[in-house]
């Protein structure tokens with residue numbers, strides 16, 4: 001099991017002051033809030049309030065809850081620690097050296113959590129480590145809050161290394177953001193639940209459309225570049241989906257056990273069906289002719305071909321050619337709609353806790369860390385643990401099996417695939433009563 005709290009690089013904890021929160025009415029009543037390094041609010045802080053000069057930057061794609069995190073960092077610093085100087089960096093990493101900063105106060109951020117997007121703007125590319133650290137140094141910034149996905153956390157890690165190399169007393173704290181939920185170690189990324197919730201509206205529309213016409217097929221494309229979590233959870237939540245395609249699960253169209261055969265069967269049984277595909281699904285099947293001119297975005301992420309349009313056309317061509325049945329396919333692409341909205345209540349709570357955790361960590365002098373929930377505990381995780389791999393749906397895990405049994409779709413796996421995959425499985429967990437249990441990674445030993 002991953003032990004988490006706190007695994008950090010406490011590079012400058014030798015000088016500390018009493019935490020001003022001990023005089024804060026919200027915290028002072030409950031003495032056990034104040035603990036040593038192994039829990040939530042430190043007794044000692046590294047920074048005195050009036051010496052803090054913080055900045056916040058948002059990078060990568062949009063995600064519901066970005067504004068909530070920004071708001072709660074500003075308010076947390078101000079209300080909990082009396083920090084007055086917080087700068088917003090305009091437009092992602094390049095904003096450190098190419099643009100002006102925005103002064104952030106509790107008043108100026110008061111309502112921003114009700115809006116989608118990020119009030120600071122965002123960008124891909126433009127990470128120039130030495131220019132960024134020059135800017136941090138020139139502006140006298142000593143706390144850097146960096147909100148973004150896997151690429152952003154890699155960028156934060158090199159900024160942290162350069163700051164350390166220059167011997168600067170600057171805390172660098174990452175807050176992980178991605179609707180794809182592809183960041184490892186943490187239980188879930190903020191905005192994910194909102195994205196899944198919003199995806200329901202598209203799936204519902206696809207269902208209504210498809211069941212209203214003969215042999216109707218509703219096809220919904222959702223985000224998920226390398227990881228199909230949004231598609232998987234949206235499918236499980238909806239129950240109207242007959243087939244879910246994700247990048248982790250290869251599939252094929254023609255022949256026995258293929259998608260076309262399943263579609264025909266489903267239409268004969270039910271008269272309509274809904275298919276959900278994550279944007280990264282089946283990329284290996286798409287022809288090179290669908291390549292755009294650019295192969296990568298400004299951050300070096302591979303640009304994907306449009307799997308939704310491609311499969312839709314293939315389905316239409318197949319049934320037209322076979323002349324076996326007339327189908328009516330409606331294609332819905334809500335891609336940007338699921339991430340450009342404000343966060344739902346549960347994500348707002350999560351964002352608030354992450355922001356407060358990041359503020360407590362930075363004030364305590366922790367640096368080179370990303371904050372996150374790990375097995376239900378708020379944790380400080382060293383950057384390298386977050387950036388070394390990507391969180392993906394494991395198709396031999398129980399969650400994917402649950403999906404397959406809920407949709408009844410084919411697994412698209414041959415017996416040989418299953419056997420080969422099984423060889424790589426971890427040894428099963430041993431239970432106290434000698435039962436053997438395999439499956440979800442989160443299972444704990446049974447006590448009674």
Ligand SMILES: Nc1ncnc2c1ncn2[C@@H]1O[C@H](COP(=O)(O)OP(=O)(O)OP(=O)(O)O)[C@@H](O)[C@H]1O
Pocket residue numbers: 059060061062092093094123124125126127148149150151152153154155156158177178179298299301
């Ligand atoms: N290996 C890296 N080293 C330094 N900077 C990086 C690295 N990878 C990405 N970045 C920078 O991080 C920023 C965001 O990266 P990217 O566009 O990949 O989004 P992300 O943070 O992964 O978010 P998402 O993929 O969820 O949209 C960009 O400004 C990019 O230049």
Ligand SMILES: O=P(O)(O)OC[C@H]1O[C@](O)(CO)[C@@H](O)[C@@H]1O
Pocket residue numbers: 060061062149178179180223224225279297339
């Ligand atoms: O079109 P953009 O803004 O570069 O972002 C698209 C990508 O961003 C993500 O939403 C991740 O943030 C992916 O799911 C998607 O492929």
Ligand SMILES: [Mg+2]
Pocket residue numbers: 060149150151
């Ligand atoms: Mg990314």
